[in-house]
Amino acid sequence: MRFSIISIFPEFFESPLSCGLLSKAVDKGLISFQFINPRHYSTDKHHNVDDRPYGGGPGMVMAVEPLRRALETLPPSVRILMLNPKGRPLTQKLARELAAEEELALLCGRYEGVDARLEELCAVEPVSVGDFVLNGGESGALCLIEAVSRLVPDFMGRDESADEESFSSGLLEYPHYTRPEEYEGLAVPEVLSSGHHGRIAVWRREKSLEATLALRPDMLDTALLTDQDIRHLRSIERVRPGRNLYVALVHYPVENKRGETITTSLTNLDLHDIARVSRTYGLGGYYLCTPLADQREMARTLIGHWKDGFGATANPDRSDALGRVRVTGLLEEAIADIESRTGLRPKVVVTSAKAGDMTCSQVVEWLEAFPVLLVLGTGHGLGREVLAAADGALRAIRFLDGYNHLSVRSAASIMVDRLLGDTG
Numbered sequence: 001m002r003f004s005i006i007s008i009f010p011e012f013f014e015s016p017l018s019c020g021l022l023s024k025a026v027d028k029g030l031i032s033f034q035f036i037n038p039r040h041y042s043t044d045k046h047h048n049v050d051d052r053p054y055g056g057g058p059g060m061v062m063a064v065e066p067l068r069r070a071l072e073t074l075p076p077s078v079r080i081l082m083l084n085p086k087g088r089p090l091t092q093k094l095a096r097e098l099a100a101e102e103e104l105a106l107l108c109g110r111y112e113g114v115d116a117r118l119e120e121l122c123a124v125e126p127v128s129v130g131d132f133v134l135n136g137g138e139s140g141a142l143c144l145i146e147a148v149s150r151l152v153p154d155f156m157g158r159d160e161s162a163d164e165e166s167f168s169s170g171l172l173e174y175p176h177y178t179r180p181e182e183y184e185g186l187a188v189p190e191v192l193s194s195g196h197h198g199r200i201a202v203w204r205r206e207k208s209l210e211a212t213l214a215l216r217p218d219m220l221d222t223a224l225l226t227d228q229d230i231r232h233l234r235s236i237e238r239v240r241p242g243r244n245l246y247v248a249l250v251h252y253p254v255e256n257k258r259g260e261t262i263t264t265s266l267t268n269l270d271l272h273d274i275a276r277v278s279r280t281y282g283l284g285g286y287y288l289c290t291p292l293a294d295q296r297e298m299a300r301t302l303i304g305h306w307k308d309g310f311g312a313t314a315n316p317d318r319s320d321a322l323g324r325v326r327v328t329g330l331l332e333e334a335i336a337d338i339e340s341r342t343g344l345r346p347k348v349v350v351t352s353a354k355a356g357d358m359t360c361s362q363v364v365e366w367l368e369a370f371p372v373l374l375v376l377g378t379g380h381g382l383g384r385e386v387l388a389a390a391d392g393a394l395r396a397i398r399f400l401d402g403y404n405h406l407s408v409r410s411a412a413s414i415m416v417d418r419l420l421g422d423t424g
């Protein structure tokens, strides 16, 4: 693998490339480097490569001409990657893809970045090493060089292998230990000294699953899992932010088509479906709020059928879900009930198909510290006073499109899933 590095600071790479496995790989002829300094391609008498940005603003911008001339020295077939926070994320998958190339060019930006016309004129692929901003592309290029080089055959000695490392199987890696066998009272797990390869493999897989669930549960969305993996994941105690999440379905005050305040009737479908969502995602509770005594009575009758009546034996799962519904009058009663159960007044997050500026990740941050009551409206949406009194309003589902008329049951499912996913 040959890396051509286009950088105004080639000296940046001296020390990292002269030690460890990278320098051994260079000695073995597995990888090689050439440096191209854009300053050598500047026609400016001071060899400047930057200029002030059009439109004003701080900092300088790398000019297109010296970079383009530098890139023209490369063979036409070489893949040119430009380190750029706006680029495709550098992942193990991308590293694997790049390791199959014979040559890669890495263009390192500096200052405020590179004149945008370079991307229009040259086939450069922007690559980002993370959602943060570095001073220049050189440290990002080093990350890419390491990630790709270690996948080049023979780069790692016989004793090291990329196969079991974090991300290679879509999971984080298991923990490692070396001598002494006991340190500060902490013993190496017994299984690792057993010499039993089968048991060690099972233990390592389980630890991998545990680390991923605890530290990067998002990775489980795409990891390939066996039935045994899933059984083990289920057996692990996990933090459940969903227990802090409550849902309220409000029947008053809500609006009708004309924007007038009305009271709506409860529906059996909303009662059942949101109860099932609430049970499936392990929520703290589901409140059905109606000020009408006969509606509350009807809700209790329906629930009673499933909780204690014939429904309880006919469908115990349904009974489990409906048995947790709490029927209250006004929303304030639901808020007070949560406060009395948890000792904390919940953050009230209202929902609407029309407005709202809170993102799901902001609500998830609240969930880590407070009970959160997600308030859903019936009719044509929550009354203005409920919207005005809330701590936050969740951004509408499909806020980029004109048509987003979902049933409240569908909206509840989508919102809860966006907040908690499979692991929350």
Ligand SMILES: C[S@@+](CC[C@H](N)C(=O)[O-])C[C@H]1O[C@@H](n2cnc3c(N)ncnc32)[C@H](O)[C@@H]1O
Pocket: 082, 083, 084, 085, 086, 107, 108, 109, 110, 111, 112, 113, 114, 127, 128, 129, 130, 131, 132, 133, 134, 135, 136, 137, 138, 140
């Ligand atoms: C100070 S940064 C420019 C940031 C740019 N103004 C922006 O906000 O997107 C200078 C150079 O550092 C490199 N760089 C900074 N952060 C990076 C990241 N997360 N991934 C890859 N390259 C990065 C790029 O080459 C970039 O052109």
